[in-house]
Amino acid sequence: xxxxxxxxxxxxxxxxxxxxxxxxxxxxxxxxxxxxxxxxxxxxxxxxxxxxxxxxxxxxxxxxxxxxxxxxxxxxxxxxxxxxxxxxxxxxxxxxxxxxxxxxxxxxxxxxxxxxxxxxxxxxxxxxxxxxxxxxxxxxxxxxxxxxxxxxxxxxxxxxxxxxxxxxxxxxxxxxxxxxxxxxxxxxxxxxxxxxxxxxxxxxxxxxxxxxxxxxxxxxxxxxxxxxxxxxxxxxxxxxxxxxxxxxxxxxxxxxxxxxxxxxxxxxxxxxxxxxxxxxxxxxxxxxxxxxxxxxxxxxxxxxxxxxxxxxxxxxxxxxxxxxxxxxxxxxxxxxxxxxxxxxxxxxxxxxxxxxxxxxxxxxxxxxxxxxxxxxxxxxxxxxxxxxxxxxxxxxxxxxxxxxxxxxxxxxxxxxxxxxxxxxxxxxxxxxxxxxxxxxxxxxxxxxxxxxxxxxxxxxxxxxxxxxxxxxxxxxxxxxxxxxxxxxxxxxxxxxxx
Ligand SMILES: [Zn+2]
Numbered sequence: 423x424x425x426x427x428x429x430x431x432x433x434x435x436x437x438x439x440x441x442x443x444x445x446x447x448x449x450x451x452x453x454x455x456x457x458x459x460x461x462x463x464x465x466x467x468x469x470x471x472x473x474x475x476x477x478x479x480x481x482x483x484x485x486x487x488x489x490x491x492x493x494x495x496x497x498x499x500x501x502x503x504x505x506x507x508x509x510x511x512x513x514x515x516x517x518x519x520x521x522x523x524x525x526x527x528x529x530x531x532x533x534x535x536x537x538x539x540x541x542x543x544x545x546x547x548x549x550x551x552x553x554x555x556x557x558x559x560x561x562x563x564x565x566x567x568x569x570x571x572x573x574x575x576x577x578x579x580x581x582x583x584x585x586x587x588x589x590x591x592x593x594x595x596x597x598x599x600x601x602x603x604x605x606x607x608x609x610x611x612x613x614x615x616x617x618x619x620x621x622x623x624x625x626x627x628x629x630x631x632x633x634x635x636x637x638x639x640x641x642x643x644x645x646x647x648x649x650x651x652x653x654x655x656x657x658x659x660x661x662x663x664x665x666x667x668x669x670x671x672x673x674x675x676x677x678x679x680x681x682x683x684x685x686x687x688x689x690x691x692x693x694x695x696x697x698x699x700x701x702x703x704x705x706x707x708x709x710x711x712x713x714x715x716x717x718x719x720x721x722x723x724x725x726x727x728x729x730x731x732x733x734x735x736x737x738x739x740x741x742x743x744x745x746x747x748x749x750x751x752x753x754x755x756x757x758x759x760x761x762x763x764x765x766x767x768x769x770x771x772x773x774x775x776x777x778x779x780x781x782x783x784x785x786x787x788x789x790x791x792x793x794x795x796x797x798x799x800x801x802x803x804x805x806x807x808x809x810x811x812x813x814x815x816x817x818x819x820x821x822x823x824x825x826x827x828x829x830x831x832x833x834x835x836x837x838x839x840x841x842x843x844x845x846x847x848x849x850x851x852x853x854x855x856x857x858x859x860x861x862x863x864x865x866x867x868x869x870x871x872x873x874x875x876x877x878x879x880x881x882x883x884x885x886x887x888x889x890x891x892x893x894x895x896x897x898x899x900x901x902x903x904x905x906x907x908x909x910x911x912x913x914x915x916x917x918x919x920x
Pocket of ligand 1: 709733734767792793843
């Protein structure tokens with residue numbers, strides 16, 4: 423990744439972060455496409471495309487997210503933006519952290535019986551990547567004086583048992599693997615998939631394999647001895663010493679998928695007309711990723727499609743509408759405007775952090791649209807105005823009927839900035855930033871966040887306002903000064919009142 427730094431020399435001011443050079447004389451305007459995308463029909467079609475099942479909920483691990491990226495890039499090209507990603511493309515590569523998942527090579531067999539991954543067993547986070555096997559030995563909740571060398575230990579979970587202590591003891595006693603079984607769990611009463619034990623963390627990698635196993639799978643091994651997990655459990659409770667060596671062997675392999683995937687920001691550039699100010703950029707951004715099929719964390723509706731129409735197809739569609747407006751008719755803004763569809767917002771703002779890291783000095787202001795699809799009564803929350811003194815006057819100035827805005831919106835300016843979206847990495851780097859938001863609702867991070875619930879006219883209104891604000895900031899003689907805001911405790915509350 424190249425360092426962002428402005429150097430001056432000869433006839434050009436080169437903003438290295440994005441590899442765009444600004445000529446010291448204004449470039450000819452040329453012919454620019456004038457696609458009218460601040461139009462409700464275009465926004466509606468964009469929302470439908472981005473939130474369709476074929477887009478896979480735009481999860482980091484899906485091909486639907488790639489299709490969404492190509493869609494945004496094609497729009498940028500169609501409205502006449504320049505590619506400002508890596509090596510002359512619209513795409514900036516971004517490493518995105520994703521939950522570690524067991525890959526298909528992961529196996530566990532008890533005796534001759536292979537168990538089903540995700541149903542009968544699942545490796546715990548931090549399990550060694552390994553392939554081994556050994557005789558089964560039952561240790562209850564305590565390894566005591568048991569010789570576990572070369573063996574696979576079966577541990578029963580209970581309130582008094584510390585899983586991480588047991589795992590440590592198993593390693594110390596020479597075991598090659600640990601099977602944790604929880605007789606108290608409702609796992610057998612449901613057909614739901616089995617989850618790894620939450621006590622283990624990815625970053626604490628064990629020397630041996632560690633699994634969570636469904637009690638019924640263990641019961642099948644114990645059957646020849648007329649035992650069950652439940653009977654072992656009650657024997658332990660009553661102080662009995664149940665049989666130690668169990669029939670059969672356990673053989674297993676553990677392999678993990680990579681815990682980072684390569685994602686892409688989509689970046690289009692509208693070159694500023696001013697020879698000096700054109701080397702500075704205003705970012706108009708929205709994240710286009712979402713939660714996929716509920717396997718990547720953050721989803722509230724389990725393993726189903728999370729279409730993310732409001733979060734954040736709405737902001738993505740609005741951002742593309744702003745790009746069409748500003749790249750269309752009328753004089754170019756004096757400063758450069760970077761339009762960015764961020765990836766990895768749902769994975770710790772990976773995309774916006776990557777963009778900030780690339781061009782810390784070039785970017786002078788940022789406008790973030792995240793969840794702008796549920797406008798009620800023309801109301802819009804303008805967060806972040808405390809990051810620069812003039813923000814409020816600028817936004818109020820753009821919010822005038824007749825100045826490109828059909829309806830003046832009812833704006834609120836919360837004092838504290840909610841963290842938790844793509845404006846955050848910019849503000850942390852002292853870039854004045856706004857976060858436009860139409861409010862929390864009951865479909866947040868759920869399968870019901872669908873396109874038909876979007877207030878499309880509201881999205882268009884937000885886009886018109888943001889186009890006006892972006893132009894105004896881009897044309898100012900002085901760049902905005904930064905003021906440190908106070909942060910709200912957390913992002914908008916998860917709860918909702920239907
Ligand atoms: Zn979002």
